[in-house]
Amino acid sequence: MFRPYEIFVGLRYLRAKRRNHFISFISLTSVLGITVGVMALITVMSVMNGFEKELRERILGMVSHASITSYGGRIEEWENIRDRIIVDQRVLGAAPFIEKEGMLARDGQLSGGMVRGILPEHEPSVSDVGEKMIQGDMSQLVAGEYRVILGSELARALRVGLGDRVFLLVPEGNITVAGFRPRMRRFEVVGLFEVGMYEYDRSHAFIHLDDARNLYRFGDEISGLRLKLDDMFRAPAVARDIAASLGRGHFVRDWTRQHANFFAALQIEKTVMFIILFLIVAVAAFNIISTLVMVVNDKRSDIAVLRTIGSTPRSIMAVFIVQGTVIGFVGTLLGLAFGVTLALNVDQIVPWLEELFQTEFLPADVYYISDLPSELRWPDVGRIAGIAFTLSVLSTLYPAWRASRTQPAEALRYE
Structure with a gap:
């Protein structure tokens, strides 16, 4: 047996x-x-x-792995800060940005959104927006030309396409004898992007960093630096190390905290x-x-x-x-x-x-x-x-x- x-x-x-x-x-x-x-x-x-x-991946294509801002809302001498953190082997890229709210208008069509000023030569090192372009190219953003790249859903809401012009109104303005008058500027649409997230495709627009400085009166300052890391899952630890190296006055936020909920x-x-x-x-x-x-x-x-x-x-x-x-x-x-x-x-x-x-x-x-x-x-x-x-x-x-x-x-x- x-x-x-x-x-x-x-x-x-x-x-x-x-x-x-x-x-x-x-x-x-x-x-x-x-x-x-x-x-x-x-x-x-x-x-x-x-x-x-x-x-x-779609969210990180827009928000980056980590970002450096200041408690005052503006950062001076960002080139020095970028040079200090880019030597860290865990940091693959760093790009400056200015991000503010704005109102876009075209032939009676109005839509609010987030306007982000970027440097086209630095932005590809921290985001995938350049790879998500469905029309146009990010390199067409030139300082002083006042050009804009819109999300596909935002462009659809405004009924605009390449070559069309939109007015960008900012919540800041001037006090005149006629009352408060918001600042506005006409921009030419030179590109459309689609990352596949309605939240971003419907509400984001990109302009050149220098145009954003002029429009929002930032001078030589920026809102912050966006970072790309070699390992997104180590972002909290890297953010803590960078914050410690920069000292007080700067705030480093990683993607896990931005979308924790x-x-x-x-x-x-x-x-x-x-x-x-x-x-x-x-x-x-x-x-x-x-x-x-x-x-x-x-x-x-x-x-x-x-x-x-x-x-x-x-x-x-x-x-x-x-x-x-x-x-x-x-x-x-x-x-x-x-x-x-x-x-x-x-x-x-x-x-x-x-x-x-x-x-x-x-x-x-x-x-x-x-x-x-x-x-x-x-x-x-x-x-x-x-x-x-x-x-x-x-x-x-x-x-x-x-x-x-x-x-x-x-x-x-x-x-």
Whole structure:
């Protein structure tokens, strides 16, 4: 006989006989439940990770990894500050900016937004806006020419395109005999960008830094410096080091603090989704319990015979733990295979389903992320598999303990 015999007997009980097809059906249901649960968890968590990565990249394309400002709102001699921090190997780029509110007008169309003054030669080192241009080029921003680059949604709201002119009104102005008169300047639209986030495409406009200085009367000062780091996840630590090196009077803010609530909400959503989907695995684990309880009742005479020939209660427990463990192992293994395959091919499966059912799951005119991005993270896969298998093993303990408590004389009384 196969040794140890507990494994042999446990595997034998998995095979159906004429009188226990129903038990085998429930065993198959348990395997399928664990498979579906693990597959769904891996796929959904990968899609959530993909959405998080996509949103993070689009946001960081505008806000940068970190920014240096002053408590007074303006920074003098920014070139010296830039030279001091750019020697840090963790800092890949630094660019000055002036950011203020403004009102854009064109033929009766008005729209407020954030106006950012930049240096076209430095901006590509800290942001991806230059790569997101759908018309025009950032290099067309020339000092003194008063040109502007608009977000695609902002341009659509103002009904303007390349070559059109818009008026930019700033909240600061002059007091005249006729009352308060806001400062305004006519700008030529030389470019349109689209980063894929409505918040930015609808509200941001770029002008040359010197034009922003003249319009907002900054002189030789700027609002701050935007930084790009070699590792965005080390931004909090790098920001603290830079703030310490600059001393008092300067404030360094990283991207995790600028959008802390958004990413915290996204993390909570991932956690809740994990818990909800894991209930599928929990239901399958309860199926394992019910399966083994029925197997124990069906095999009471067999258990009694094993006890009479010398099997210990521990051996009887091992028989049924083996049976439940195999169910959990097979279900987890199949779930891993299907889940990883599905997560790695979401970008191909979704278009195929859309074509098959003649529908569009994420319409481009409603959602800026019109496809389902997926990022498979192996630590997530390992955690899901470990929890599912552990839960399967734990679900065998009560039925196995109950089987070990079977009394041979009582079980064989009516045999």
